[in-house]
Amino acid sequence: MATEFHNLQELRHSASLANKVFIQRDYTDGTVCKFQTKFPSELDSRIERTLFEDTVKMLNNYYAEAEKIGGQSYIEGCLACLTVYLVFLCIETRYDKVLKKISRYIQEQNEKVYAPRGLLITDPIERGMRVIEISVYEDRGSSGSSSGSSTTSSSGR
Amino acid sequence: HPLSPSLLSNAYIPVSTAAALLVTSSTLFFVFTCPWLVVNVSAVFPSCVGIVFLFVMANFIMATFMDAGVFPRANEDEDKDEDFRAPLYRNVEVRGVQVRMKWCASCHFYRPPRCSHCSVCDHCVEDFDHHCPWVNNCIGRRNYRFFFLFLLSLTLHMGGVFSGGLLYVLDHPENLWELHAAVTLTVMSVSALFFIPVLGLSCFHLVLVARGRTTNEQVTGKFQGGVNPFTRGCRQNVQFVLFSPITPSVIVVCLYQSLEEVDAPDSKRLTCPPPLPPKPDPVLLKNHLAALEGGISPLVPQEHASEPSLLQPETHANALTLNSRSLSLKHSSRRGSQRAEIPHASQSGPTGSLSYDSLLHPAGVQPAFLPMDPGLSRGSVDMQRLPARNCSPVFMHINREPSPVRYDSLPKPLMSSIQERREPDDKDKPVQDGGIYDTPSRHSLPQDFRGLSSSRGPTPPAYGSREFLLSSAAYGYGSRSHLASSSSSSLTRAPRTASSPLHFNRSLSPSIYQSLDRQSQLPPSTLPAPLPTSSYGPQKALAYIRGGEKPEPEL
Numbered sequence: 212m213a214t215e216f217h218n219l220q221e222l223r224h225s226a227s228l229a230n231k232v233f234i235q236r237d238y239t240d241g242t243v244c245k246f247q248t249k250f251p252s253e254l255d256s257r258i259e260r261t262l263f264e265d266t267v268k269m270l271n272n273y274y275a276e277a278e279k280i281g282g283q284s285y286i287e288g289c290l291a292c293l294t295v296y297l298v299f300l301c302i303e304t305r306y307d308k309v310l311k312k313i314s315r316y317i318q319e320q321n322e323k324v325y326a327p328r329g330l331l332i333t334d335p336i337e338r339g340m341r342v343i344e345i346s347v348y349e350d351r352g353s354s355g356s357s358s359g360s361s362t363t364s365s366s367g368r
Numbered sequence: 369h370p371l372s373p374s375l376l377s378n379a380y381i382p383v384s385t386a387a388a389l390l391v392t393s394s395t396l397f398f399v400f401t402c403p404w405l406v407v408n409v410s411a412v413f414p415s416c417v418g419i420v421f422l423f424v425m426a427n428f429i430m431a432t433f434m435d436a437g438v439f440p441r442a443n444e445d446e447d448k449d450e451d452f453r454a455p456l457y458r459n460v461e462v463r464g465v466q467v468r469m470k471w472c473a474s475c476h477f478y479r480p481p482r483c484s485h486c487s488v489c490d491h492c493v494e495d496f497d498h499h500c501p502w503v504n505n506c507i508g509r510r511n512y513r514f515f516f517l518f519l520l521s522l523t524l525h526m527g528g529v530f531s532g533g534l535l536y537v538l539d540h541p542e543n544l545w546e547l548h549a550a551v552t553l554t555v556m557s558v559s560a561l562f563f564i565p566v567l568g569l570s571c572f573h574l575v576l577v578a579r580g581r582t583t584n585e586q587v588t589g590k591f592q593g594g595v596n597p598f599t600r601g602c603r604q605n606v607q608f609v610l611f612s613p614i615t616p617s618v619i620v621v622c623l624y625q626s627l628e629e630v631d632a633p634d635s636k637r638l639t640c641p642p643p644l645p646p647k648p649d650p651v652l653l654k655n656h657l658a659a660l661e662g663g664i665s666p667l668v669p670q671e672h673a674s675e676p677s678l679l680q681p682e683t684h685a686n687a688l689t690l691n692s693r694s695l696s697l698k699h700s701s702r703r704g705s706q707r708a709e710i711p712h713a714s715q716s717g718p719t720g721s722l723s724y725d726s727l728l729h730p731a732g733v734q735p736a737f738l739p740m741d742p743g744l745s746r747g748s749v750d751m752q753r754l755p756a757r758n759c760s761p762v763f764m765h766i767n768r769e770p771s772p773v774r775y776d777s778l779p780k781p782l783m784s785s786i787q788e789r790r791e792p793d794d795k796d797k798p799v800q801d802g803g804i805y806d807t808p809s810r811h812s813l814p815q816d817f818r819g820l821s822s823s824r825g826p827t828p829p830a831y832g833s834r835e836f837l838l839s840s841a842a843y844g845y846g847s848r849s850h851l852a853s854s855s856s857s858s859l860t861r862a863p864r865t866a867s868s869p870l871h872f873n874r875s876l877s878p879s880i881y882q883s884l885d886r887q888s889q890l891p892p893s894t895l896p897a898p899l900p901t902s903s904y905g906p907q908k909a910l911a912y913i914r915g916g917e918k919p920e921p922e923l
Contacts (some may be wrong), residue, residue, distance in 0.1 A: 284611050
């Protein structure tokens with residue numbers, strides 16, 4: 212029963228932010244960057260559980276890949292020492308590349324999965340890597356409900 | 369409102385002294401002692417000392433200027449649930465050990481494990497180690513390795529300088545008053561004087577690294593009786609410190625976004641979300657940079673000018689909360705752009721998935737979305753002019769260029785308006801209060817941050833250590849103009865008074881008082897095992913006070 216926003220052209224003016232859901236970090240493995248895959252109840256009616264979990268798991272994989280201590284990070288570390296850290300001015304580290312990938316992934320997910328359901332994911336880096344912020348949009352025009360009651364209406368659906 | 373010169377200089381004294389001593393002594397060594405060493409001992413020895421000195425300086429500079437891993441303050445809407453009912457602590461399990469996350473009243477989020485709030489810098493730092501006055505910066509996750517390597521290489525360097533000087537002096541015992549020998553003796557004595565403390569600190573940090581602890585945790589005895597859930601074993605700990613990838617500097621990302629969002633509507637109009645960024649054009653970039661420099665200056669007065677007007681349609685409470693953001697530039701620009709964005713969304717070309725576009729473009733400034741009450745955004749959409757619209761249109765192109773743009777030339781007023789820095793007046797009074805450890809903060813440089821804007825069409829510029837320079841300007845030496853009256857409230861959970869309406873602290877809300885009550889009512893049994901207990905001194909004092917303890921410390 213997710214609200215479908217197929218054609219928002221006439222609703223564009225009226226799409227308004229109803230609620231924000233915050234996916235917190237999962238610290239069970241220490242301070243590595245990892246987000247909880249627990250499905251928040253506010254999104255119950257908006258998106259399928261599996262889609263959401265896939266997104267978060269993919270993001271977790273990306274962050275794990277970025278923070279992996281392995282061959283490339285060793286090379287980068289040694290190179291940094293040898294070049295007196297001037298190498299940071301020249302090259303893009305693997306973390307940077309992965310962050311770009313994450314950005315593209317989130318953009319793509321928003322486009323394909325979340326925006327049609329009236330949701331929008333904010334890149335965690337814009338929130339200090341502490342939360343994934345999912346903005347829940349309510350269509351004022353079609354549902355006829357004010358955004359004040361949209362929270363209840365979205366959860367009630 | 370600006371800091372008085374004396375207060376400003378207080379923070380800079382240790383770092384200037386350290387830098388001056390280091391550079392001067394080493395230079396004197398190279399000029400006066402090394403020529404003789406090259407001829408009479410070997411050429412290898414002075415060149416090794418030279419290389420080590422280079423390493424020392426590089427690590428010193430990185431430790432001084434790199435962003436320690438600062439968390440930007442949370443947006444209003446992130447913690448609205450926490451306001452009146454939220455507990456002061458939130459428990460989380462880390463590798464089977466219960467760890468307590470404390471609510472940070474200044475930053476408005478629960479501090480992640482190992483995160484601590486530095487009172488001198490007035491921000492939360494990830495994996496907070498300590499605040500080092502000698503580099504005038506916080507030491508945290510992102511720059512700990514540079515600090516650690518600085519200590520090790522400095523020890524080595526001092527040893528080398530002392531040995532070289534000793535060789536010289538032993539060979540010229542008869543003319544010690546001659547210039548070269550006198551200088552060498554001076555340098556030797558300086559080295560000898562500081563060698564023991566530096567060596568001691570190096571050994572201390574060697575132990576910390578091996579055990580996987582931060583200075584903060586060691587000093588407060590966090591894992592005294594319990595197990596450290598953050599350690600991965602000695603080898604892995606060393607590996608983590610030295611070779612883990614450097615995480616992005618989030619604070620610079622947010623700063624960058626705040627600058628970008630000022631022109632968000634225009635940029636949205638110009639781009640549908642491109643899959644790849646356009647190739648940078650060097651000439652264009654130069655023009656952009658010039659425009660950026662020119663465009664930023666009017667930005668600041670615009671921001672502040674627009675603030676009062678933005679406040680008018682809002683309720684009193686919201687005005688206060690909106691004002692409470694320390695990154696006032698960021699938020700005012702975001703507010704403005706958010707408001708102005710919605711009408712623009714209708715103008716954006718309908719391409720592809722309309723739903724995404726329509727959500728994306730207003731939501732492109734979504735990270736900046738400040739007002740929680742939708743009525744606010746709705747109400748003032750047409751009324752609010754985007755602040756600093758008169759920024760050169762070239763400015764927005766910069767944001768989309770992936771290539772590095774140097775922001776080190778951003779005017780100081782801009783940076784100082786962004787930064788809210790605490791007075792370093794209480795840096796000598798470390799307060800240990802439930803995990804808040806403050807030491808005078810250092811400046812921080814963000815290393816290779818990536819200005820990601822996934823929800824935005826324009827691609828952010830490439831990360832790189834040029835953003836390093838941006839954050840040095842933003843976060844570092846240029847931004848000393850903050851409140852003189854910001855007291856130690858961030859430490860003690862007391863409400864923080866602000867001398868400027870821009871920095872009005874939300875912690876004056878009743879929630880803080882309620883959380884204080886809640887905390888005092890917490891039964892001790894709910895507290896997890898690894899309590900951030902105070903250090904040995906107060907514990908012993910307590911023991912004495914109780915009277916039943918032996919007066920002799922059992923060591």
